[in-house]
Each structure stands twice: as structure tokens, then as C-alpha cells.
Amino acid sequence: xxxxxxxxxxxxxxxxxxDVSFECQPGRVTGFLGPNxxxxxxxxxxxxxxxxxxxxxxxxxxxDYHDLPNPGRHVGVLLDxxxxxxGRTGREILSLAARTMGLPAxxxxxxxxxxxxxxxxxxxxxxxxxxxxxxxxxxxxxxLGDPEVLILDEPANGLDPAGIRWMRDxxxxxxxxxxxxxxxxxxxxxxxLIADEMILIGRGxxxxxxxxxxxxxxxxxxxxxxxxxxxxxxxxxxxxxxLVAVPMGEGLRVExxxxxxxxxxxxxxxxxxxxxxAEGGLEDLFLTLTADTQREAPAGAPVxxxxxxxxxxxx
Amino acid sequence: MTTATPVRSIDTSGTARVxxxxxxxxxxxxxxxxxxxxxxxxxxxxLVVLCFAxxxxxVALNDGFSVSAGMISEIFTIPLSLLLPVLAILxxxxxxxxxxxxVTFTLEPSRMRVMLAKLAAVTVLSLLTIVFAFxxxxxxxVICAAILDxxxxxxxxxxxxxxxxxxxxxxxxMGFGIAALFLNTPxxxxxxxxxxxLLPLMVYSILVAIFDWARELIPFIDITYAVTPFQxxxxxxxxxxxxxxxxxxxxxxSMLLWVVGPIVLGFSRVLRSELK
Numbered sequence: 001x002x003x004x005x006x007x008x009x010x011x012x013x014x015x016x017x018x019d020v021s022f023e024c025q026p027g028r029v030t031g032f033l034g035p036n037x038x039x040x041x042x043x044x045x046x047x048x049x050x051x052x053x054x055x056x057x058x059x060x061x062x063x064d065y066h067d068l069p070n071p072g073r074h075v076g077v078l079l080d081x082x083x084x085x086x087g088r089t090g091r092e093i094l095s096l097a098a099r100t101m102g103l104p105a106x107x108x109x110x111x112x113x114x115x116x117x118x119x120x121x122x123x124x125x126x127x128x129x130x131x132x133x134x135x136x137x138x139x140x141x142x143x144l145g146d147p148e149v150l151i152l153d154e155p156a157n158g159l160d161p162a163g164i165r166w167m168r169d170x171x172x173x174x175x176x177x178x179x180x181x182x183x184x185x186x187x188x189x190x191x192x193l194i195a196d197e198m199i200l201i202g203r204g205x206x207x208x209x210x211x212x213x214x215x216x217x218x219x220x221x222x223x224x225x226x227x228x229x230x231x232x233x234x235x236x237x238x239x240x241x242x243l244v245a246v247p248m249g250e251g252l253r254v255e256x257x258x259x260x261x262x263x264x265x266x267x268x269x270x271x272x273x274x275x276x277x278a279e280g281g282l283e284d285l286f287l288t289l290t291a292d293t294q295r296e297a298p299a300g301a302p303v304x305x306x307x308x309x310x311x312x313x314x315x
Numbered sequence: 316m317t318t319a320t321p322v323r324s325i326d327t328s329g330t331a332r333v334x335x336x337x338x339x340x341x342x343x344x345x346x347x348x349x350x351x352x353x354x355x356x357x358x359x360x361x362l363v364v365l366c367f368a369x370x371x372x373x374v375a376l377n378d379g380f381s382v383s384a385g386m387i388s389e390i391f392t393i394p395l396s397l398l399l400p401v402l403a404i405l406x407x408x409x410x411x412x413x414x415x416x417x418v419t420f421t422l423e424p425s426r427m428r429v430m431l432a433k434l435a436a437v438t439v440l441s442l443l444t445i446v447f448a449f450x451x452x453x454x455x456x457v458i459c460a461a462i463l464d465x466x467x468x469x470x471x472x473x474x475x476x477x478x479x480x481x482x483x484x485x486x487x488x489m490g491f492g493i494a495a496l497f498l499n500t501p502x503x504x505x506x507x508x509x510x511x512x513l514l515p516l517m518v519y520s521i522l523v524a525i526f527d528w529a530r531e532l533i534p535f536i537d538i539t540y541a542v543t544p545f546q547x548x549x550x551x552x553x554x555x556x557x558x559x560x561x562x563x564x565x566x567x568x569s570m571l572l573w574v575v576g577p578i579v580l581g582f583s584r585v586l587r588s589e590l591k
Binding site: 001025026041045048049050051052060061062063065066067068069070071072073074075077079080082083084085086087088092096097099100101102141148149 | 323327331333337338340341350409413415417420421422423425589591
């Protein structure tokens with residue numbers, strides 16, 4: 001439904017989006033995941049024609065966004081919930097959009113009710129909205145025209161946990177009815193819970209895509225958390241079998257599937273008190289795949305010492 | 316989204332383009348639904364009413380002082396020429412300063428249509444305001460005549476009225492073009508006032524009074540100096556002139572410089588720029 005083919009955006013010498021191709025299927029929620037500045041927002045702006053692509057093509061339902069008549073009736077877009085006139089009330093913002101799309105005023109009330117904005121809140125000006133309220137309003141704005149496709153940039157940003165769950169149910173329901181959803185996030189947990197498909201992007205390039213299972217299988221890194229009565233002895237046992245174990249919490253973390261660790265224990269008669277697959281595999285994968293694009297040095301890396309300038313003046 | 320079977324393409328045959336008049340009505344509403352727009356219009360209205368009250372007061376208090384219809388219409392266009400261009404600037408720049416352009420141009424991807432709708436909306440508003448000012452002016456005329464016990468002739472000829480209206484619209488267009496060029500409220504307002512008010516009043520008037528070359532040159536680069544011979548039959552110094560080819564050229568160059576140029580450059584900037 002949403003299709004990108006070799007989309008590239010170059011700013012001067014900086015490539016913000018680098019040869020990105022993917023397709024979003026109807027009836028699914030596709031998560032667009034990457035660290036800050038990975039090119040998610042730029043790619044989304046290219047999809048809706050706000051940013052011209054340097055190369056490549058983005059189509060929605062087979063059309064260039066520019067060629068969609070009354071696009072609000074086909075594609076719901078939320079790129080930045082704060083990018084609205086701060087002096088307008090929530091209701092006025094929706095009313096303007098409804099009028100543009102040719103929708104009855106009653107649709108505004110329906111959407112306000114759907115996203116849980118009270119009539120008194122809808123009367124407030126946007127500058128008095130919390131980020132969570134702005135996101136709800138932005139979602140109402142995107143859903144106003146009953147579109148077939150939703151393109152949402154960081155929609156969960158600023159929502160409280162209850163709000164995130166509400167949005168998840170809303171988008172799942174929308175996709176179950178045949179809608180196509182593309183949502184971006186820099187938070188893995190958010191996307192992991194909502195998305196059927198995931199596209200991981202780092203430094204403008206797609207580093208991996210697929211559903212959770214495919215991603216984990218593709219990464220080939222399966223870790224196990226295990227606790228034995230005698231961890232030190234078990235570490236030696238594992239080492240003899242070529243498995244690396246590092247202490248973690250009360251037990252060990254082994255870079256191997258749980259079944260191998262269990263077999264090692266059974267064959268050596270080791271008593272285990274805990275054995276399970278390490279969670280957060282996806283997070284590890286995400287961090288590994290986007291490692292070179294992270295702004296942060298790994299925790300524990302030494303902070304480079306400040307070098308005092310001995311010579312005065314500007315360097 | 317009436318079907319649950321996945322479709323990979325969007326059928327647009329049942330959807331019509333957003334009609335242009337609907338875009339105009341939306342832009343019209345955007346001009347008035349914020350505090351800025353509301354107060355700007357309210358102040359313009361209040362100034363017109365103030366002109367009304369002051370003119371009557373002056374006439375009533377000064378024995379034998381009479382005002383002509385021409386004077387009255389000039390008085391009443393002052394508040395309009397001061398504030399209408401700001402509306403024309405804000406309708407463009409507020410989209411950028413508030414970043415609502417992302418929504419505006421996703422709901423109607425043809426940026427040209429949106430800009431033309433904005434232009435249409437602000438033109439209609441300007442015309443309505445001018446009509447309001449003329450009605451108040453005519454009313455002033457009647458009341459002044461009653462006070463002076465004179466003939467209430469509203470002896471404005473069609474040419475004078477047309478020039479007043481055209482000039483208002485020219486300055487409004489100038490504001491609109493400058494706004495599209497700068498896409499920034501303070502810069503646009505500053506450039507507009509410097510070019511339309513400050514330079515002609517404070518700089519050009521002095522240059523023209525002192526230098527001969529200025530008298531020849533300035534009408535080429537300033538709309539007011541260029542248009543005055545056509546509007547009033549005199550130049551800015553009050554000397555009667557017969558308008559010729561040079562005067563027409565001056566209107567053309569000054570308009571190219573301040574109206575056509577900014578609009579062409581500004582529109583191309585709006586059509587091409589990246590919105591984020």
C-alpha cells in the first residue's frame with residue numbers, strides 16, 4: 001500500500017535517507033524503527049510530498065501523493081502533533097481539516113470522542129495542551145477523513161502508559177479492518193508491542209526488516225539466562241563445550257539457545273534453578289544493527305577528559 | 316475502508332479534488348479564527364470608526380471648515396493601508412511560523428492552489444474592508460453636511476474611487492509577495508513598512524526635494540511616486556504633469572520590483588521549499 005523504491009535524500013554532502021525501499025501491507029501495522037536522526041521523519045515527509053526526494057519514488061496505493069484527489073480522505077498523516085497554530089482550539093483545528101475534506105461538522109465530535117478529548121479540552125487553545133493531548137488531537141486529525149492508510153511519526157511520544165495501550169488497540173483495530181499503518185518510533189518496546197512488521201533504519205539505511213521472529217532468527221544471536229547451584233563450576237562446564245558464559249545478576253548469560261545449555265546441564269548432572277531465553281533479544285539486535293549510528297557511547301565507556309586550552313583565544 | 320479484504324491500491328475514482336472555493340473558505344476562516352487575525356481586523360474597524368468620529372468632531376468644532384469627499388476618502392483609507400497588508404502577510408507567514416504548513420499542504424498537495432486560495436481570501440477581505448470604509452466615509456459626509464448645513468454631495472468620480480481601491484490592492488499584493496519571499500512574519504512586516512512607508516516618507520521625499528536625479532530616478536523604484544501622476548494628475552511635489560511613456564514605464568518597473576518580483580520569487584520558493 002505504501003511503497004518506497006530506492007528513495008534517497010541528500011542534503012549537501014549529507015545523505016539523510018539512503019536508497020530506502022520497502023512496502024507496507026494492508027491489514028498490518030508496520031513499525032519504522034531507528035535512533036534519533038536516522039532518517040525516519042525525512043522518509044515520511046517524502047512519502048507525503050512535503051520533501052522532494054533526490055532519487056527514487058514513493059507511492060501510496062499506486063499513486064504519487066501529489067496525484068491523490070482530496071488526500072485527507074485516503075491517507076491520514078500525523079508528522080508532528082505540535083505543528084499546528086498554537087492559537088487555535090483543538091476543535092477549530094479539526095473543523096478546518098473537516099471543512100477542507102468536505103466532511104460534516106459531526107465528524108469532528110466523533111473523532112474527539114474517539115481519541116478521548118473532552119469537550120472542555122477541545123475548547124482550549126493548542127498552546128495549553130500537553131504533549132499527550134496534542135498526540136491525541138493529531139491522531140483524531142489523521143483519522144478524520146476515514147483513510148485507508150495512516151502515516152504516523154512518533155505517535156506514542158508523550159502518551160502515558162494507558163495512552164500507549166489505547167493507541168495500540170486503536171491501531172490494531174484499524175489494521176484488522178484492512179487499514180495500512182506505518183508508524184515510526186525510536187523506542188523499540190513501543191513498536192515491538194504494536195507492529196506486525198518492523199523496518200529498522202540507521203543512518204538513513206535500512207538495516208533489517210521483517211517480523212519479530214524473522215528479525216531474531218536473522219540476527220542469529222540467541223542468548224539464555226541460566227542459574228545453577230554452582231555457577232562457577234557450570235561456567236567451566238560450558239567453556240569446555242565452547243559456550244561463553246558471563247555472570248549476570250544471580251546467574252549467567254550464555255550466548256547459545258536454551259536447549260544447548262539445558263543439554264549441557266543434563267549431561268553433566270548440574271542442578272539448575274533457572275533456565276530461560278534471554279529477553280530483550282530484539283533490543284540487542286536493534287542496538288547492534290544501529291550501533292554505528294548511535295550518538296551515545298556504550299555505558300561504562302570512559303568520558304574523554306576535558307583538555308584545558310593552554311593558549312588563550314578561540315581554537 | 317469499507318472492506319476487510321486487503322487491497323494494494325487506492326481507488327480514487329470516487330473522490331473529487333478539493334474545490335477551489337472550499338479552499339478559499341478555509342483560508343478565510345483561518346484569517347479570522349486566531350487572536351492575531353481577529354484583533355487586526357478589530358483594530359482596523361476601530362480605526363475607521365475613529366476616523367469617522369474625528370472628522371465629524373473637527374468639522375463640528377471649526378466654524379466654516381468643510382471637507383470634500385476626496386479628503387474624506389483619503390482619511391478613511393489610511394487605516395486600511397496600514398493594516399490590510401499585515402493580514403496579507405500573516406495569512407502566508409503564520410503557516411510557517413506555526414508550522415501548520417505541513418498539515419495545510421498534506422490536505423491539499425497543490426501548493427499553488429493553496430497560495431491562490433489565500434490570495435483570493437485576503438483580496439475578498441480587503442474589498443469588504445474598503446467597502447466598509449467607503450460606507451463610513453459617505454456617512455461622515457452626510458453628517459458633516461448636516462452640521463455645516465451644506466450640500467451633501469458625494470462628488471467622488473469613479474476614477475478616484477478606482478485608484479483608491481487599486482492602490483489598496485497593490486499594497487496588499489506587495490505584502491503578500493514579500494511574505495511568500497521571506498516566509499517569516501517579523502522580516503516581512505519590517506521590509507513591507509520600510510519599502511511602502513518609511514522610504515517614501517522619510518528618505519525619498521528628502522532626496523527628491525534636494526536632487527534632480529532623484530526626481531527622475533525614484534518614481535522608477537517606488538510605487539507611490541510612480542502612481543501619483545496617474546492618480547492625482549500631479550507628481551509628488553504637487554506639480555501638474557502630463558503622463559507619458561516614461562510614467563507608464565515607471566509604474567511598470569516599480570510594480571515589477573515590489574509586487575510582481577516578490578510574488579514570482581516567493582511563489583517559486585513556496586512551491587519548491589521543503590516543509591518541516
